[in-house]
Amino acid sequence: MAFDGLFIHSLLNSIKPTLVNGRLSKIYQPFEQDLVLTFRNERKNYQLLISANAQYPRFYLTKKAIANPDKAPTFVMVLRKYLEGSILQGIEQVGVDRIVNFRFSNRNELGDQVQLVLSVELMGRHSNVILYDNSNGHIIDLLKRINPDENRARILLPKAKYELPPLNPGINGFDLSEQEFKQKAAVNDPSEFAGQINGLDRDDRSELIGYLEDDFSYSSFRTFINQFDKKGAFVLLTPRNKRKIFPYLPYHLNLVKESSDPDLNHALDEFYLYQANHDWVKQKSSKIERLVKNEQKKLTKKVVKLKKQLEQAENSEGYRIRGEILNANLAQVKPGMTKISLPNYYDNNRPIEIKLDAALSPARNGQKYFTRYKKLRDSIKHVKEQIEIANDNLRYFDSIQTAIDNAEPEDIDQITDELINQGYLKRPQKQKRKKKVTEHNLNKFRLSSGKTVLVGKNNYQNDWLTLKKANKTDIWFHVKNIPGSHVILQDANPSDDDILEAAEIAAYFSKAKNSAHVQVDYVQDKRVKKPNGARPGFVIYTGQNSIEVTPEKERVLAKRID
Numbered sequence: 001m002a003f004d005g006l007f008i009h010s011l012l013n014s015i016k017p018t019l020v021n022g023r024l025s026k027i028y029q030p031f032e033q034d035l036v037l038t039f040r041n042e043r044k045n046y047q048l049l050i051s052a053n054a055q056y057p058r059f060y061l062t063k064k065a066i067a068n069p070d071k072a073p074t075f076v077m078v079l080r081k082y083l084e085g086s087i088l089q090g091i092e093q094v095g096v097d098r099i100v101n102f103r104f105s106n107r108n109e110l111g112d113q114v115q116l117v118l119s120v121e122l123m124g125r126h127s128n129v130i131l132y133d134n135s136n137g138h139i140i141d142l143l144k145r146i147n148p149d150e151n152r153a154r155i156l157l158p159k160a161k162y163e164l165p166p167l168n169p170g171i172n173g174f175d176l177s178e179q180e181f182k183q184k185a186a187v188n189d190p191s192e193f194a195g196q197i198n199g200l201d202r203d204d205r206s207e208l209i210g211y212l213e214d215d216f217s218y219s220s221f222r223t224f225i226n227q228f229d230k231k232g233a234f235v236l237l238t239p240r241n242k243r244k245i246f247p248y249l250p251y252h253l254n255l256v257k258e259s260s261d262p263d264l265n266h267a268l269d270e271f272y273l274y275q276a277n278h279d280w281v282k283q284k285s286s287k288i289e290r291l292v293k294n295e296q297k298k299l300t301k302k303v304v305k306l307k308k309q310l311e312q313a314e315n316s317e318g319y320r321i322r323g324e325i326l327n328a329n330l331a332q333v334k335p336g337m338t339k340i341s342l343p344n345y346y347d348n349n350r351p352i353e354i355k356l357d358a359a360l361s362p363a364r365n366g367q368k369y370f371t372r373y374k375k376l377r378d379s380i381k382h383v384k385e386q387i388e389i390a391n392d393n394l395r396y397f398d399s400i401q402t403a404i405d406n407a408e409p410e411d412i413d414q415i416t417d418e419l420i421n422q423g424y425l426k427r428p429q430k431q432k433r434k435k436k437v438t439e440h441n442l443n444k445f446r447l448s449s450g451k452t453v454l455v456g457k458n459n460y461q462n463d464w465l466t467l468k469k470a471n472k473t474d475i476w477f478h479v480k481n482i483p484g485s486h487v488i489l490q491d492a493n494p495s496d497d498d499i500l501e502a503a504e505i506a507a508y509f510s511k512a513k514n515s516a517h518v519q520v521d522y523v524q525d526k527r528v529k530k531p532n533g534a535r536p537g538f539v540i541y542t543g544q545n546s547i548e549v550t551p552e553k554e555r556v557l558a559k560r561i562d
Contacts, residue, residue, distance in 0.1 A: 005096035005199025010247035096199030170198025210252025233267035323369030333362035459537030472526035484510025
């Protein structure tokens with residue numbers, strides 16, 4: 001279900017009592033399209049996440065700790081100037097549209113009371129967050145400044161007059177009386193009637209049509225609409241296992257119930273946790289992911305080219321044979337010839353054509369073939385070494401990509417730092433303080449037996465976990481010959497079930513996470529060593545056992561603990 005008008009109506013019922021009359025204490029913009037507003041109310045802090053992401057525009061209270069960036073964007077500086085310390089007097093939805101106004105009261109530099117509005121417009125790619133002065137309606141600033149050429153419907157720039165976007169005409173279902181219902185329902189067509197109700201996305205409209213097809217009455221309509229005044233939530237699955245969230249339990253859609261929650265806001269926080277993490281990681285990692293993909297592309301081309309060189313070098317006997325045959329028949333080579341056909345005594349004297357350089361003597365032509373042969377034979381060792389180096393580099397960048405795929409937003413800084421230290425990125429002039437790896441950075445899991453499993457999410461974390469954190473008798477897991485996380489089972493005598501579950505976790509946090517049969521090595525941590533000068537995350541080990549597993553996302557993530 002989309003974040004439609006009726007969904008927003010339900011959500012506001014959940015968060016209004018928590019936020020209204022609270023003081024706005026902190027404002028920051030962790031990512032390009034996202035804002036976090038921290039409110040202090042009744043001696044508690046509440047984080048409001050507002051996202052103008054084109055695919056997932058949304059707002060809700062979140063308990064997830066989101067890092068505050070070192071440098072605040074211009075819009076955040078403006079919001080801090082005008083709103084920090086202000087009181088949230090009210091939250092209003094414009095009808096049942098996807099526009100919500102947060103009304104603040106604050107004092108300006110002269111001490112005068114001012115009324116400000118932070119308007120959140122959740123309208124797909126047109127989503128925006130706009131701060132304007134309520135007294136004169138002038139825009140102070142906005143998250144996305146839009147040039148007049150791009151939007152002729154209204155001006156979205158500072159100092160312009162704030163105007164509502166063009167809204168779809170329709171009926172507000174909460175205000176519809178029984179008499180008005182009878183007038184509108186005279187068409188006796190549930191689909192046509194449902195099309196007149198504002199604030200519905202496709203799923204809600206289909207569900208309303210189902211209600212009206214069962215019973216085309218005002219009572220049936222009110223039963224549907226009144227569900228949006230409740231505070232609970234339901235997560236359901238489509239036939240293709242796509243998750244959707246509703247503030248009610250739909251009966252007329254082809255969906256299967258996955259879970260329910262008495263608190264809609266809490267359900268939203270959980271629902272968007274993975275997707276928000278994924279989006280934030282993509283935003284933070286875009287630069288290093290471009291680097292990784294470019295390096296992988298260059299290295300793949302290099303390996304192909306080197307293998308062709310190796311194949312040519314290993315099949316260089318033809319140059320030696322031509323040189324020998326030419327030297328044995330120098331008398332037949334006349335000056336100025338560009339080619340000659342001679343009997344090949346290595347092939348039953350069948351004729352072999354030999355190309356010649358007309359500017360060289362017969363003997364020099366023969367010598368040229370021997371020189372070419374020797375050069376190619378001598379290059380075999382070097383080319384093989386270059387292929388191995390290129391493949392090592394490819395494996396390294398595969399491990400970086402796997403780390404990005406498994407990363408939380410806060411892990412990207414460590415991956416960036418690693419690439420800087422490896423010389424792939426320029427070191428910034430202003431050095432950030434290097435963050436130490438701690439157990440807090442790791443992924444943690446609890447097995448069915450109650451034992452703990454720790455998982456590194458990047459090469460720095462892998463090294464720290466394996467070489468410093470783990471006890472020598474702990475069991476170390478890693479997918480065989482494939483980039484992936486280092487995984488530590490904190491136990492010296494695990495059961496077969498413990499090994500199976502830990503191996504599934506290791507398989508899931510690897511490049512082979514979508515494979516059906518994944519080979520996982522496991523061994524005591526004391527048998528894992530890091531060669532001198534090896535890159536981050538690279539280790540060697542001996543005496544390992546192996547187990548084949550099939551990682552399943554739901555089963556693995558169900559064991560995760562905070």
